[in-house]
Amino acid sequence: MKTQMETDLRLESSLWVGNKRYLAVLTGWHLKWTEADKKNRDKKTVSVPVAEVVGVEEGRVEVLPHKSVEDTDRDFTVFYVKRSNSRTSSGLLWRLGRTQFTCPSRVLRDQWTKHLRTALKTHSPLRPHRLLVFINPFGGKKKGRQIYHSLVAPVFELAGISSHVLVTERANQARDHLLKKDLTGFDGVVCVGGDGMFSEVLQGVIGRTQQEAGLCENDPAVALQPCPLHIGIIPAGSTDCVCYATVGVIDPVTSALHVVIGDSQPLDVCSVHHGPGQVRYSVSLVGYGFYGDVLAESEKHRWMGPFRYDYSGAVVFLSNRSYRGTVQYLPADPLMSSPRDKTRCLSGCGVCAKSTERLFTNSSDSGSLYSSNSGPFSNGSEDEWVSVDGRFKSVSLTCMSSSCAKSPLGLSPSAHLADGTGDLILVWDTNPLGFLAFLYRHTTDQDQFDLPFVEVHRVKAVRFALAGGGEEAEDSEGLRGAVDGGDGAYVENGSIAGSQQHLAAGANGQTMTCEDKTTSPFTCGLCCRKAPAVSVWNCDGEILPSPEICCRIHGQLVRLYARGIEDGTFLEDCTEEREECNRTCR
Numbered sequence: 252m253k254t255q256m257e258t259d260l261r262l263e264s265s266l267w268v269g270n271k272r273y274l275a276v277l278t279g280w281h282l283k284w285t286e287a288d289k290k291n292r293d294k295k296t297v298s299v300p301v302a303e304v305v306g307v308e309e310g311r312v313e314v315l316p317h318k319s320v321e322d323t324d325r326d327f328t329v330f331y332v333k334r335s336n337s338r339t340s341s342g343l344l345w346r347l348g349r350t351q352f353t354c355p356s357r358v359l360r361d362q363w364t365k366h367l368r369t370a371l372k373t374h375s376p377l378r379p380h381r382l383l384v385f386i387n388p389f390g391g392k393k394k395g396r397q398i399y400h401s402l403v404a405p406v407f408e409l410a411g412i413s414s415h416v417l418v419t420e421r422a423n424q425a426r427d428h429l430l431k432k433d434l435t436g437f438d439g440v441v442c443v444g445g446d447g448m449f450s451e452v453l454q455g456v457i458g459r460t461q462q463e464a465g466l467c468e469n470d471p472a473v474a475l476q477p478c479p480l481h482i483g484i485i486p487a488g489s490t491d492c493v494c495y496a497t498v499g500v501i502d503p504v505t506s507a508l509h510v511v512i513g514d515s516q517p518l519d520v521c522s523v524h525h526g527p528g529q530v531r532y533s534v535s536l537v538g539y540g541f542y543g544d545v546l547a548e549s550e551k552h553r554w555m556g557p558f559r560y561d562y563s564g565a566v567v568f569l570s571n572r573s574y575r576g577t578v579q580y581l582p583a584d585p586l587m588s589s590p591r592d593k594t595r596c597l598s599g600c601g602v603c604a605k606s607t608e609r610l611f612t613n614s615s616d617s618g619s620l621y622s623s624n625s626g627p628f629s630n631g632s633e634d635e636w637v638s639v640d641g642r643f644k645s646v647s648l649t650c651m652s653s654s655c656a657k658s659p660l661g662l663s664p665s666a667h668l669a670d671g672t673g674d675l676i677l678v679w680d681t682n683p684l685g686f687l688a689f690l691y692r693h694t695t696d697q698d699q700f701d702l703p704f705v706e707v708h709r710v711k712a713v714r715f716a717l718a719g720g721g722e723e724a725e726d727s728e729g730l731r732g733a734v735d736g737g738d739g740a741y742v743e744n745g746s747i748a749g750s751q752q753h754l755a756a757g758a759n760g761q762t763m764t765c766e767d768k769t770t771s772p773f774t775c776g777l778c779c780r781k782a783p784a785v786s787v788w789n790c791d792g793e794i795l796p797s798p799e800i801c802c803r804i805h806g807q808l809v810r811l812y813a814r815g816i817e818d819g820t821f822l823e824d825c826t827e828e829r830e831e832c833n834r835t836c837r
């Protein structure tokens with residue numbers, strides 16, 4: 252049955268596109284045009300959802316690569332999202348589609364533009380009108396400004412968005428601005444840069460929201476307030492992992508189009524509490540051991556540019572370190588999903604949708620994403636926590652797949668963007684060849700968890716403590732000393748092996764012990780004779796000052812201008828113009 256709105260907006264007439272006549276129809280939700288003079292079988296139909304129309308202009312208008320306007324009486328130009336399959340990425344590239352219609356009269360032209368604009372307002376209520384844009388001029392290949400002005404600003408202008416642009420002059424300027432300045436009237440914040448820039452904006456947007464809500468964000472027991480400002484990412488960094496994992500391609504035009512049509516992708520965020528009153532937010536990687544060491548090592552070689560990560564990865568791999576520690580985690584509901592179920596979190600993901608349902612229908616459920624006073628740190632119950640003690644190559648936690656161009660499936664290929672959980676990956680000490688196999692599998696489609704020294708758990712919270720009640724903390728200056736260029740306190744890399752898994756089941760405190768997975772550390776004798784006893788945490792590219800941390804996943808704390816990775820398989824048959832096919836060409 253048609254709604255009143257659809258009936259009011261319906262418009263149907265014969266229009267020309269170039270030298271061909273089309274029957275154009277605007278229903279409430281779709282704009283379609285079908286070749287009028289062809290026989291049935293050959294008829295070509297293009298169908299665009301109104302929600303994906305970017306803008307409508309009178310006359311003959313071109314926007315990219317250069318703007319040109321020819322003000323004619325009977326023409327109007329429609330700009331819309333046009334998809335093409337990207338062979339190199341997991342998602343779909345979006346381009347600015349453009350079709351120029353010629354009407355028999357000016358009156359009809361004005362009717363079409365008016366109806367289309369009304370349909371846009373009605374069917375895309377989340378489109379931003381005013382955006383705060385931060386550009387990091389030094390991110391990636393230092394092309395942030397150029398990318399924004401040549402590829403993004405024209406699309407924003409076409410969509411009628413007014414942007415307040417700030418080119419940063421120092422690190423953390425965007426974060427400080429978001430924490431302190433007046434943000435009235437902005438619908439969203441856009442960062443032009445890489446993951447570091449996104450992280451700044453994330454800290455700022457979450458911090459500001461909690462300040463305004465009067466919440467103490469440093470307390471892991473506090474359920475944080477979801478952020479009202481959307482975040483847009485225009486990729487212009489070196490890795491752009493968050494963009495890749497949420498859109499599937501690293502492409503500024505695709506990301507700009509997601510912003511203008513007001514797409515909205517909720518995202519889980521991990522609050523990482525390190526030391527009294529210190530909190531950082533992470534979406535992609537909180538990693539200890541290998542990932543912490545690589546970051547610490549790479550800080551010493553900033554002059555190498557992005558190559559420093561490959562170089563430091565090799566150095567750290569050769570030094571063959573492992574670290575003792577106690578990891579505790581609060582498992583997520585295994586009935587909802589598992590990190591090894593081989594599913595992928597694609598656009599319209601059912602697991603995330605179920606979490607959204609829980610979020611909005613049952614906020615008092617202790618397992619719910621936002622239960623106000625029953626979070627994992629406030630219920631006082633240690634019953635469900637699982638404790639693991641031993642020697643690890645790496646301990647990492649991620650709230651998303653963390654895929655990127657180098658690792659197309661990511662750290663945890665079946666992680667979900669918005670299900671209120673994170674994936675904890677424990678890599679026990681092993682020989683260098685085993686660890687190399689683990690690392691290598693990240694670059695292929697082989698299962699990196701299918702190795703005897705690797706465990707993965709879907710969790711709601713994690714704690715990490717140095718083994719032996721922090722006795723090793725005195726050695727913790729080792730790696731950080733190395734970062735500062737100082738002489739750290741090194742110890743002999745002895746074989747402190749041992750692992751136990753305690754599963755306290757309910758009040759009777761049952762304990763399960765699993766076999767020792769830890770091997771004696773292998774030392775090559777050249778570069779790995781001495782190693783620091785304590786590593787550092789890499790929190791989305793920042794080194795944390797304390798090795799002892801606790802983390803909590805906050806379901807759907809922020810929203811991105813994105814929609815998750817679109818599955819491109821159905822586009823195989825769809826031509827450039829997206830001729831109508833039986834499957835949905837959304």
Ligand SMILES: Nc1ncnc2c1ncn2[C@@H]1O[C@H](COP(=O)(O)OP(=O)(O)OP(=O)(O)O)[C@@H](O)[C@H]1O
Binds near residue numbers: 386421422443
């Ligand atoms: N004007 C500036 N001068 C120096 N540093 C800046 C400036 N603006 C932002 N930064 C900092 O630069 C760091 C790196 O920036 P960004 O993430 O944009 O690029 P990248 O490191 O090349 O990419 P990626 O993080 O994806 O690997 C960020 O942590 C950010 O805080």
